[in-house]
Every structure is written in structure tokens, then in C-alpha cells.
Amino acid sequence: MPHSFVPIGTVRGSRQESVQDNWGSVECRIDFDPEELDADATLGLRDYSHVEVVFVFHRTDRVCRGTQHPRGNPSWSRVGILAQRAPNRPNHIGVTVCELVAVDGLTLSVRGLDALDGSPVLDVKPYLPEFAPRGEVRAPKWSGELMSNYF
Template identity: 50%
Template sequence: MQETHGTSPSYVVHPIGVVRSPRSVPEHDRWGGVGSVIELDPERLRPEAVTGLEQFSHLEIVFHFHLVPETAAVTGDCHPRDRTDLPRLGILAQRLKERPNRLGVSRCELVRVDGLTLHVRALDALDGTPVLDIKPYQRLFQPEAETVREPAWLHAAMSRYYSL
């Protein structure tokens, strides 16, 4: 549903599920071994909504950073991970949770589908996180690139993100 506030439209999005995770407090690293469950809402989705999903190894999850207050959203720049040894970067050059719309996108491994319950691994979302959408990861939808350009500091700063 679209609403208009002044000249900018706004959108209302309803969660289709919720994450059940052993993590309830934000942590920067070691998400690789975290097993979670996505409980899909039977009021919003019929059981057939997951038909064929088990054929995919990975999912892309769109979710809301529900624990970040709207007033904490960064609209300019800041140090990634609050590390002053890293350069200040604009919020759109980072994947911080304090984004203007507080939306997250994460790729995770699909372990199994049990009705409207999805068992996943390496989903960096906290317990109670509202899930807005789920897409199967498909390499065909990734643009072909001979090289991917990333800043040098990124690998050092994020080297333990998915480590066990």
C-alpha cells in the first residue's frame, strides 16, 4: 500500500514471518555457525508458498532491523563498526543496521523446509526479527563481473563475520 507524505511516497510493508535465533543481542562476528528458524506467518502465506524452495541451497532474506530506533538512523557518514581506525564512510557505502529505512538483506544457507518453517544457517538476524521477503539465491541473477572492486580495509574488518 502506498501513502503520500508531501511529495515523497511512503510504503507500508507487512512482515511475512519472524526469525527465531539463539542470538538476541547484536554481535559483529561469528555468524557462520548460527542456526536459526524462520517461522512464516500462516495468515500471510499459504503452505504452497514454499513449494520448490528446498531445491535451493541458499536464500536471500529481506528483514527489518526492528531493534534500531528510527532516531538512530544514520543519514550521513560514520566509521564502520564504530572503529575509528577505519575511514568514515557514507551509510550507503556500508551495511550497518542503522540505515535510513533500517532494512537488512542477508544471504544464508537453507538447511531444510518443514512446512512454513525454514531452517537456515548463517543468517545474521536476531531473535524476533521481522522477515519482509525471501528469495531463493540464484547465481543467474548476479551480474557477471570480471573483477569486483572493494576497499582494502573491508577484508580485514570483516574477516571474522562468518567464521565459526
């Protein structure tokens, strides 16, 4: 059964063009739509240091349904789209945990959100340490190389 989603906000003040690295210092805003959220929707959010942002890769047209080289780099083996975090996913949905800098009514200031200016925001959730993975976390060597300068 297909689902549709209505964005609740928009990323503002972030990068205009997709750049693969150095997102850690990027500060931007999430402006929530008052037609979609009540004025008190962010009440209590400033008690958290980080939020998880669900957004749309709105400038991505291409869809990968199979395998590709991560970042198009042939020195890394081809892996399935579900084994990487590329924007050309079947539903173009991105999810990032970022630092919450400030809350001002229906506007959040965040740092480290790897979404472009104008990206539709589908949801924001407080990051709870209890949701962090339990046990050992493992990842392939190429992902560490790929992410070494990402944030």
C-alpha cells in the same frame, strides 16, 4: 510516495544480542505467518541451497543519514551509510544470503543469517547464481578487515 510493508515471518532461535562476528555457524528458523502466506508458499524452495532473506533490524533505533566510521572504528575512514552494511540505515532493512538447511511447511531452517531473534522477515527469495555479480568485484580494504571474522 511512502510505502509500508507487512512482515511475512519472524526469525526464531537466533542470537538475542547483536554480536558483530561469527555468524556463519548460527542456525535459526524463519517462521512464516500463515495469515500472510498460504501453506504451499515454500513449495519448491528446498531445491535451492541458499536463500536471500530481507529483514528488519528491529532493535536499531539510531538512524545514520550521512557518514560514520564502520563499526564505530576510528582507524577506518568515515564513509557514507550507503557505502556500508550497518544496521542503522535509514529504513533499517537488512539483506543476507544464507544457507537453506531445511524446509518444513511454513518454517525454514537457515545457517548464516545475521538477524537477531524476533527480527521481522519481509521477504525470502531463492538465491540464483545467475544473479551473482558479473565481472570483477571490488571493495575497499577496510571492508575485508571488517568482514574477516563476520561469517
